[in-house]
Amino acid sequence: MSHAIQAEGLVKRFGETKALDGVDLTARTGTVLGVLGPNGAGKTTAVRVLATLLRPDAGHATVGGYDVVRQSFEVRQLIGLTGQYAAVDEQLTGVENLMMIGRLLGLRGREARRRAESLLERFRLADAGGRRTSTYSGGMRRRLDLAASLVGRPTVLYLDEPTTGLDPHSRNELWDIVRDLIGDGVTVLLTTQYLEEADQLADDIAVIDHGKVIARGTPDELKVQLGGQVLDVRPADRADLPAVAKVVAAVTGAEPVTAELAVQAPVTDSAMLAAVVRGLDEQGVAVGELALRKPSLDEVFLALTGSPAEDTPGDTKNETMEGAA
Amino acid sequence: MSAVTTAAVPAPRLGFGASLRHGLTLTRRSLLKIKANPEEVIGLTIQPIMFVALFVFIFGQALAGSWQEYRDFALPGIIVQTVVFATMGTGLSLNSDIEKGIFDRFRSLPIARSAPLVGAVLGDLVRYTLSVLVITVIGVVIGFRLESLPGTVAAVALILVFAFALCWMSALVGLMARSIMGVQMFAMTLMFPLTFGSSIFVAADKMPSWLRPVIEVNPITHLTDAVRSLIAGGFPVSHIVTTLVWSAVFFAVFFPLAVWRYKRRT
Ligand SMILES: Nc1ncnc2c1ncn2[C@@H]1O[C@H](COP(=O)(O)OP(=O)(O)OP(=O)(O)O)[C@@H](O)[C@H]1O
Numbered sequence: 365m366s367h368a369i370q371a372e373g374l375v376k377r378f379g380e381t382k383a384l385d386g387v388d389l390t391a392r393t394g395t396v397l398g399v400l401g402p403n404g405a406g407k408t409t410a411v412r413v414l415a416t417l418l419r420p421d422a423g424h425a426t427v428g429g430y431d432v433v434r435q436s437f438e439v440r441q442l443i444g445l446t447g448q449y450a451a452v453d454e455q456l457t458g459v460e461n462l463m464m465i466g467r468l469l470g471l472r473g474r475e476a477r478r479r480a481e482s483l484l485e486r487f488r489l490a491d492a493g494g495r496r497t498s499t500y501s502g503g504m505r506r507r508l509d510l511a512a513s514l515v516g517r518p519t520v521l522y523l524d525e526p527t528t529g530l531d532p533h534s535r536n537e538l539w540d541i542v543r544d545l546i547g548d549g550v551t552v553l554l555t556t557q558y559l560e561e562a563d564q565l566a567d568d569i570a571v572i573d574h575g576k577v578i579a580r581g582t583p584d585e586l587k588v589q590l591g592g593q594v595l596d597v598r599p600a601d602r603a604d605l606p607a608v609a610k611v612v613a614a615v616t617g618a619e620p621v622t623a624e625l626a627v628q629a630p631v632t633d634s635a636m637l638a639a640v641v642r643g644l645d646e647q648g649v650a651v652g653e654l655a656l657r658k659p660s661l662d663e664v665f666l667a668l669t670g671s672p673a674e675d676t677p678g679d680t681k682n683e684t685m686e687g688a689a
Numbered sequence: 690m691s692a693v694t695t696a697a698v699p700a701p702r703l704g705f706g707a708s709l710r711h712g713l714t715l716t717r718r719s720l721l722k723i724k725a726n727p728e729e730v731i732g733l734t735i736q737p738i739m740f741v742a743l744f745v746f747i748f749g750q751a752l753a754g755s756w757q758e759y760r761d762f763a764l765p766g767i768i769v770q771t772v773v774f775a776t777m778g779t780g781l782s783l784n785s786d787i788e789k790g791i792f793d794r795f796r797s798l799p800i801a802r803s804a805p806l807v808g809a810v811l812g813d814l815v816r817y818t819l820s821v822l823v824i825t826v827i828g829v830v831i832g833f834r835l836e837s838l839p840g841t842v843a844a845v846a847l848i849l850v851f852a853f854a855l856c857w858m859s860a861l862v863g864l865m866a867r868s869i870m871g872v873q874m875f876a877m878t879l880m881f882p883l884t885f886g887s888s889i890f891v892a893a894d895k896m897p898s899w900l901r902p903v904i905e906v907n908p909i910t911h912l913t914d915a916v917r918s919l920i921a922g923g924f925p926v927s928h929i930v931t932t933l934v935w936s937a938v939f940f941a942v943f944f945p946l947a948v949w950r951y952k953r954r955t
């Protein structure tokens with residue numbers, strides 16, 4: 365019903381570069397907005413504007429109803445920021461880092477300690493709390509950084525590429541934490557280069573590239589927006605792949621993608637399925653598997669930006685293949 | 690958006706008390722860092738200690754007739770040099786906070802904007818004091834005599850006043866430089882001539898005549914001569930006044946510039 369984050373026509377230039385070129389973003393209260401884009405798309409710049417760290421050259425934005433430029437102090441009372449690089453003081457311990465934030469936010473010594481300890485507990489850092497953070501692993505630092513942004517119990521949380529550089533295990537852990545936060549009613553703006561991450565966590569996605577939003581919607585809507593479905597044909601014998609590709613190209617009129625074991629192409633009309641089956645039959649190709657499915661976000665991204673997204677972490681490729689089966 | 694949240698509420702201004710509290714919290718952070726890395730303060734003093742050893746024990750005889758005499762001449766200057774070099778730490782720590790994103794975290798919090806700067810500078814004053822103490826103690830151990838205690842206290846106070854003024858230049862450099870390396874480069878190219886072109890190691894009247902005018906305007910010369918005389922029980926009015934004037938000039942120039950730069954960055 366209401367929008368915790370509302371941005372219209374944000375423009376930010378750095379010299380010649382237009383980091384933001386008229387970006388509109390809205391996040392419904394209590395949901396996750398995924399901002400998806402490749403390197404240099406303008407994700408961090410957008411987050412910095414919404415976190416009152418940068419003034420936009422044009423456009424305006426409100427967070428919780430407050431203007432990020434004119435009412436930055438009020439905005440800061442609502443937000444938590446977990447930047448792209450963990451901003452923890454490496455010379456202090458985990459407890460000291462969190463207590464410092466607590467004190468800044470007006471907690472007294474004992475309260476600050478209690479808050480720090482409960483957050484460390486929640487992020488499974490209790491044992492490491494007394495250690496200097498320079499001894500922490502990357503994943504631990506990320507968690508501490510996230511904890512630091514939660515000390516003030518923000519209602520709007522920015523997570524700028526929270527899982528970049530984490531191994532699959534730490535990434536899953538962080539995803540669980542984010543899901544937990546959503547359960548608490550926090551509105552989250554999450555930027556990511558990983559399609560899978562947006563698919564997993566976001567209620568709405570805005571795809572940005574070169575400072576512009578090039579697509580938006582729910583993950584499902586985005587897949588539909590791409591124009592229907594993808595045909596996936598897996599011949600019984602790998603040697604038949606070129607023959608399959610020829611048939612699929614002839615029927616769909618599109619340039620099919622030949623993956624390791626399968627040929628894929630977008631289809632606009634489900635009658636094409638029958639045509640492909642007939643064509644393959646005529647060629648005498650034995651089909652191992654043949655399916656129509658929604659495109660993966662990878663394919664959405666490829667179609668929207670004309671360039672493939674960064675490699676998704678972990679084993680997304682395999683999941684795509686399983687999804688095809 | 691509900692009407693309640695969009696209603697025009699006066700922006701809550703942070704009072705002086707709150708701003709001070711935020712500044713002190715971040716001073717505490719600087720102190721925690723000193724506690725976590727005592728070797729950093731020691732490290733700051735290692736170079737001067739090497740200077741003491743080199744100049745006093747090796748060149749001492751040649752420069753002043755005996756190493757004891759040179760010790761008494763050079764030690765006050767070495768204290769000054771230590772603190773002047775230590776002011777560069779302010780720029781380094783600000784720069785590293787910006788680079789690491791720690792500043793962004795502070796700036797995303799509803800706290801006084803001045804707090805990170807205040808915290809860095811106040812914490813550094815403590816660091817300067819500690820390094821003065823370390824060198825003085827070493828001096829006393831090798832036989833340096835603090836003739837006048839009140840004079841010594843006044844000398845330390847004068848050094849700290851000058852350091853406080855100078856650290857804003859360092860802060861400005863730290864806020865402008867793109868990297869830690871840049872800050873260090875600047876520090877080296879500025880600090881070396883400033884300290885060697887002074888009366889720290891050799892009295893002005895023993896320097897080549899073309900260099901003398903430079904040495905005589907150099908604020909570090911005045912500070913060093915003032916400190917020497919104060920510790921020995923004198924009251925060198927002209928050196929003290931000149932040092933205070935220079936401090937005021939540094940402060941008047943670099944404090945506003947650093948704050949302007951800081952606000953622009955924030
Ligand atoms: N302070 C700055 N000065 C100059 N150019 C900048 C600055 N910040 C960002 N840019 C430029 O603006 C563009 C967008 O940068 P931004 O950091 O917002 O991208 P991003 O989507 O966060 O990328 P990444 O995935 O690499 O973090 C880039 O071309 C970048 O070089």
Ligand SMILES: [Mg+2]
Pocket residue numbers: 407408409448524525
């Ligand atoms: Mg970024």
